[in-house]
Amino acid sequence: MHNNIDTLFANMWDDYVAITPSAHKIHALLADEESTNNIVNDHVAFRTFALDKTALEKLAAHFLALGYTEMGDYNFEAKKLTAKHFEHPDDTKPKVFISELRVNELSDNAQAIIQKLVAQMDADVVTADNFLYSGRHWDISKADYDALLDESEYAAWLAAWGFCANHFTVSVNHLGQTDELSDVNARLKDAGFVLNTSGGEIKGGPEVFLAQSSTMADRAPVNFSDETAAIPSCFYEFAQRYNMPNGKRYQGFVAASADKIFESTNAS
Ligand code: OOG
Numbered sequence: 001m002h003n004n005i006d007t008l009f010a011n012m013w014d015d016y017v018a019i020t021p022s023a024h025k026i027h028a029l030l031a032d033e034e035s036t037n038n039i040v041n042d043h044v045a046f047r048t049f050a051l052d053k054t055a056l057e058k059l060a061a062h063f064l065a066l067g068y069t070e071m072g073d074y075n076f077e078a079k080k081l082t083a084k085h086f087e088h089p090d091d092t093k094p095k096v097f098i099s100e101l102r103v104n105e106l107s108d109n110a111q112a113i114i115q116k117l118v119a120q121m122d123a124d125v126v127t128a129d130n131f132l133y134s135g136r137h138w139d140i141s142k143a144d145y146d147a148l149l150d151e152s153e154y155a156a157w158l159a160a161w162g163f164c165a166n167h168f169t170v171s172v173n174h175l176g177q178t179d180e181l182s183d184v185n186a187r188l189k190d191a192g193f194v195l196n197t198s199g200g201e202i203k204g205g206p207e208v209f210l211a212q213s214s215t216m217a218d219r220a221p222v223n224f225s226d227e228t229a230a231i232p233s234c235f236y237e238f239a240q241r242y243n244m245p246n247g248k249r250y251q252g253f254v255a256a257s258a259d260k261i262f263e264s265t266n267a268s
């Protein structure tokens, strides 16, 4: 397990931008405006299969060992996902959102494909220092990817990419030039980036104390066992948080908004 949070996040960032060049460019674009040249991350997100070897708890263990605490849980009925979020007592550290696919709710065919993939993985890899940026631990054919895609975009994405940060999230509250998400979105669109419009360009708002937007995922090549194909990789998210009536800034997530953010890895 890691002993340094900043090193872990730096390693995860390098792994993420390698398949998400847009995030690298947007980071530079927004950081340019800063006197500090420093972007604060609101959160990062991970995806996994709810199976013994790969359960959400296995990923969470890496963060719990670094002092994170479980704070909220979420259910996405139609997408067959369960999620939890974690916070660190040092609120300058990013929050973590981890979801898992309830594999047992998929068709027999999809379950069989996923079982076949996870069976190739050594159970020990989940405790390795580099697990959260270790990618995929199985071979997968393009046909199996396509079969999963028919049923669950999430399953297909995870089967193709494995374990890596699905997105980093810019804390709009900590940007220097603006603290309005609509300004950030306008700036990104001017620069030619494509935003996720599912459920509206801005999901949520002051009424739920959290407003979010995201790019549509980049596309990057994946080496399937039989061919190489470019598929959606990762995206970048932008979050603006509001203070609650008690004066404290909301730190949770909003299931209705998250449901739409997941769709940032859909083929656009
Ligand atoms: C997670 C989507 C939810 C949020 O901030 O609400 C999310 C995912 O796409 O894996 O990140």
Ligand code: NI
Binding pocket: 043, 044, 045, 097, 167, 169, 237, 261
């Ligand atoms: Ni997110």
